[in-house]
Amino acid sequence: MVGYCPICGKPVYFGEKKRSLGRDYHPLCLKCHQCNRQLTAGQHAEYDEKPYCSHCYLKKFSPRGTAFAL
Numbered sequence: 094m095v096g097y098c099p100i101c102g103k104p105v106y107f108g109e110k111k112r113s114l115g116r117d118y119h120p121l122c123l124k125c126h127q128c129n130r131q132l133t134a135g136q137h138a139e140y141d142e143k144p145y146c147s148h149c150y151l152k153k154f155s156p157r158g159t160a161f162a163l
């Protein structure tokens with residue numbers, strides 16, 4: 094079964110897929126939408142179906158004044 098990468102829309106084949114948060118990505122596509130840093134499958138945040146590193150996610154979406162310890 095072939096999944097489709099939510100980033101580039103192309104098929105992701107079994108040998109190359111990186112599965113994270115219920116979606117299949119190409120290894121090169123699994124990067125932060127904000128800073129383009131490569132992400133580790135299962136260890137990143139997601140917003141609006143786009144992957145973000147936790148740093149950008151908190152910067153972008155956390156309520157002002159909320160303290161997070163990572």
Ligand SMILES: [Zn+2]
Binds near residue numbers: 098101103118119122
């Ligand atoms: Zn892709």
Ligand SMILES: [Zn+2]
Binds near residue numbers: 126127130
């Ligand atoms: Zn980032």
